Amino acid sequence: MDKKIDAKFYWTLFKSTFIISMFTVGGGYVIIPLLKAKYVDEYHWISDEETLNMVAIAQSTPGIMAVNTAIMLGYRMAGVLGAITGMFATILPPLIIISIVATFYDLVAQNEQVKLVLKGMQCGATALLLNVAIDLLQKQFSKKLILPIVIILATFIANIFFNVNIMLLVAIDGLIGLFFMRDKKYS
Amino acid sequence: MTYLLLFLEFAKISLVCVGGGYASMPLIQASVVDSYHWLTLPEFIDIFTISQMTPGPIGINAATFAGMKIAGLAGAISATMGFVTPSIFLCIALAKIIFKYGELGAIQGILNGLRPAVMALIAAACIGFVLLAVWDVEDLPQDFFSSANPIGAIILIGALIAARKKISAIKLLIACGFAGLILGNLF
Numbered sequence: 001m002d003k004k005i006d007a008k009f010y011w012t013l014f015k016s017t018f019i020i021s022m023f024t025v026g027g028g029y030v031i032i033p034l035l036k037a038k039y040v041d042e043y044h045w046i047s048d049e050e051t052l053n054m055v056a057i058a059q060s061t062p063g064i065m066a067v068n069t070a071i072m073l074g075y076r077m078a079g080v081l082g083a084i085t086g087m088f089a090t091i092l093p094p095l096i097i098i099s100i101v102a103t104f105y106d107l108v109a110q111n112e113q114v115k116l117v118l119k120g121m122q123c124g125a126t127a128l129l130l131n132v133a134i135d136l137l138q139k140q141f142s143k144k145l146i147l148p149i150v151i152i153l154a155t156f157i158a159n160i161f162f163n164v165n166i167m168l169l170v171a172i173d174g175l176i177g178l179f180f181m182r183d184k185k186y187s
Numbered sequence: 188m189t190y191l192l193l194f195l196e197f198a199k200i201s202l203v204c205v206g207g208g209y210a211s212m213p214l215i216q217a218s219v220v221d222s223y224h225w226l227t228l229p230e231f232i233d234i235f236t237i238s239q240m241t242p243g244p245i246g247i248n249a250a251t252f253a254g255m256k257i258a259g260l261a262g263a264i265s266a267t268m269g270f271v272t273p274s275i276f277l278c279i280a281l282a283k284i285i286f287k288y289g290e291l292g293a294i295q296g297i298l299n300g301l302r303p304a305v306m307a308l309i310a311a312a313c314i315g316f317v318l319l320a321v322w323d324v325e326d327l328p329q330d331f332f333s334s335a336n337p338i339g340a341i342i343l344i345g346a347l348i349a350a351r352k353k354i355s356a357i358k359l360l361i362a363c364g365f366a367g368l369i370l371g372n373l374f
Binding site for chain 1: 201202203204211233237238241242243244246247248251252255256260263264267270271273275277278281282285286292293295296297298299300301302303304305306307308309310311312313314316317319320321338339342343346347349350351353355356357359360361362363364365366367368370371372
């Protein structure tokens with residue numbers, strides 16, 4: 001990471017996170033592919049592994065996952081000021097949009113055309129999330145390490161079929177890592 | 188005083204809400220509908236619907252909308268700031284610990300265990316997203332083929348192909364919005 005942290009950097013961070021938050025349709029997870037596309041693939045500010053580390057921590061911290069992720073990534077890239085920049089850039093778009101929507105609630109909520117546009121965007125967001133999941137899983141499975149694959153399958157099954165609490169799953173997987181995955185080959 | 192109360196209520200909700208935006212909904216309902224009677228249940232259901240439809244993290248949308256309905260724009264700002272203030276302290280503290288001791292084998296081990304867990308949770312989130320995009324439901328439908336929404340399926344598959352070809356995420360979402368509008372009006 002050899003970027004200069006100046007006013008221009010904070011502006012870029014704010015602007016990109018603001019736009020990302022504006023397009024986070026349908027829940028916190030959608031912010032992951034969007035942040036990854038910007039910070040990892042376009043700007044090369046951080047790596048895939050660092051992004052996943054931050055998402056893992058954001059996920060296990062109380063609060064809203066998308067906001068936590070933006071705070072952690074902002075902090076990773078530019079310290080406390082970066083964290084605050086990330087936070088405000090994430091909450092401002094919904095604050096503005098919802099304030100307008102709340103004022104014209106009936107007009108917006110009942111409008112069929114608006115619903116169609118949002119439905120289309122929801123499908124797009126699903127595709128983006130699938131795309132990131134495929135990328136990450138492909139990369140992990142190609143390393144041919146048994147333990148991470150077991151964790152992925154067990155966590156997936158426990159979450160989808162048995163509705164096991166996410167916090168519990170994250171805690172168990174963290175403990176497995178603590179005891180059995182300190183080796184460099186897992187990082 | 189309502190503003191301070193809103194700020195504190197949402198800060199409290201944020202501290203006990205773990206595991207994504209949907210997890211915060213029952214907590215917000217318990218507070219604003221059941222204990223404070225700021226909103227009625229139908230009003231709250233409206234908030235839930237709007238928060239899902241509009242862009243932005245769902246938890247922030249709900250906090251903003253509830254604050255707006257209860258006490259106008261200042262209420263929206265109070266609720267939203269209350270919702271994210273605990274996060275910024277918690278996340279920065281955690282990030283500091285990770286960066287200070289991140290080289291330690293123990294922390295590396297935990298993160299090595301958490302990354303596959305996050306991949307599994309992203310994959311699990313994909314399942315719910317696909318169900319919502321193509322079937323408009325949250326659980327697996329009985330009549331798997333007949334209840335599918337062909338427009339949703341077409342946009343999703345098209346968008347996934349485009350995403351695999353590394354088309355910019357925001358452009359993709361906008362294109363999907365247009366596709367939803369056009370296909371929805373044609374059929």
